[in-house]
Amino acid sequence: MPGQDNLNPQAEAHLHGPLFQNAIQTFNEAAAVIKCDPNIAERLRRPRRCLTVSIPVRMDDQSVKVFTGYRVQYNSTLGPYKGGIRYHHNVDLAEVVGLAALMTFKNSVLGLPLGGAKGGICVDPTKLSRAEKQGLTRRYTSEIAAFVGPTKDIPAPDVGTDPQTMAWFMDTYSQEQGGFAQPGVVTGKPVEIGGSLGRNHATGLGVVYVCERALEVNQMKMSGSRIAVQGFGNVGSFAAKFAFERGARVVAVSDVSGGIFNGDGLNIPQVIEHVKKTGFVKGFQGSQAITNEELLEVDCDALLPCALEGQIDVHNAERIKAKIIVEGANGPVTVEATKIMVQNGKFIAPDVISNGGGVIVSYFEWVQDIMSFFWDEADVDLKLKSVILKAFDSVYKMRQEKQIDMRTAAMATAISRLEKAMLLRGLYPR
Known part of the structure; x- marks a missing residue:
């Protein structure tokens, strides 16, 4: 890592974890693309x-x-x-x-x-x-x-x-x-004590907003598209539900018990009811059982990995058939797998944008707490769409200008904003 040559390995062990090193690898590549000020880059590491x-x-x-x-x-x-x-x-x-x-x-x-x-x-x-x-x-x-x-x-x-x-x-x-109530100290609270409406489904809805835009820039539409969703927890179940409501054919979903597949599309509201009764997606009538690994390789227009990190790596990247991957989970596609799939013409909407709905609505909650003025759910959903699509569009513009993949473009966009702000603020004390 640049600037780390003289570190005491034991004292700085927390800077050598795989998650941080993975982030820094992307950071270094993106910083080089935009020619980030080296002093700013050093501080951001x-x-x-x-x-x-x-x-x-x-x-x-x-x-x-x-x-x-x-x-x-x-x-x-x-x-x-x-x-x-x-x-x-x-x-x-x-x-x-x-x-x-x-x-x-x-x-x-x-x-x-x-x-x-x-x-x-x-x-x-x-x-x-x-x-x-x-x-x-x-x-x-x-x-x-x-x-x-x-x-x-x-x-x-x-x-x-x-x-x-x-x-x-x-x-x-x-x-x-x-003893005075301080609701603005945390977000994700119950609505009764200052939480925001729309927070529960925000991440899943944000994934679908990004999926719609990713399909659009690739000359496709959500309505009629074939979508597979790995993970049927809070994020995946809402993503599947919102995609279904927008006319997509959700051909496969999965959870820890395994997956289910129907090439004609699953009735997601019925799957949700089945999960409420049984606890799992498996056994849903009119579906074929598949594994989580098989779901990732389903032939579809968009794959939404909404489960765990590292689900797509160098071992299965070549077998991914989806044209578009929208990362609902944190880090479901490794850096190495990203490079393989980009070379194969895949379009990856990275997690820093795709699953940003949660933190966006957390920001809205904090604003509402400070103002002591709360919005209805429709307002929250509309504001979420505006913020997340603006972010997607700025990253897509960076991708087009620099001829880089979306993950590198997202990091480059993030660094560029931080660099400008840090240069304006200067270095304290001098």
Whole structure:
């Protein structure tokens, strides 16, 4: 990595995680394309602040267990830090640094007045009782409270956390600020305490907005197009639903149990009802069982990977038949696979735009909290469409001008905005 030659490998281990290195690889390629100022590039390769905190929690059996938590504030040039908090047994500082870097570039490319951050606790939340999870959240909030706030750093839910987690976070912060409600400290809250309408389906809807535009620039239409969706959780199920409502033939969907296929198209509302009853997509009447791996290779117009990272890599990239890939998940296509598929004429709408609906509506929630004035769901959806398509169009323009792929163009667009702002603000103290 440029500028890293003299680092102590142990002291700087958090900068050598695979997620962060993957992001930096794309960053370096994009920075070269736009001839980014080398001093700005050097600053953007490092997080501004990394917090590691101990979180003692009294468990239900009255023992005290100490967990490790993190909050990485990567860059705040464009506005307050913004990024989720995840509870997962694999969370470590290196992963959180990588995620914080990606949030910085995502918020920049989306045109939001926000910086990038991420947080997490190394814990398996499924093994905690409700009381233990609440105790964990409240103590974590207290440990990082001096560094967060409506004008400083605004967390949100991520893997293993939810609106209830954000409610506990908000209440703890509010109590420590004198007991006055501070809804703007987090987003992703329940609507009853300052959450935004439209937040629940925002990521899935954003994926479909981007898919529509990607089809359009490739001389296709959503209506009648064949679409496959990997992952049928919050993002994938809503993406499939909105695509179906727009006349697409959703030929395949999948979840952890496997996938289902029907070349004539699945009735997505009926699939959703089936999942509510059985818990999984498998066994849906009138469909053929397929694996998640087979779904990725289905012959279709658009593939929407909305499950986990690294689903398309060098081993299966050559077998992807979809003309367009819209990344609903974070990093479902590796950098190496991207290069292979671009050479094969595939159009990839990268995750920093495609799954940006969640953070866009989180931004809307924060704005509504500050104003104490809330919008109806139709307004939220319309504003989401305006922001995400403006971002897509700016990246597509960069792609055309520089003759590069969409992933590199997205990063180049993000860096360009950050570079201009950082040059205008200058270096403190000089």
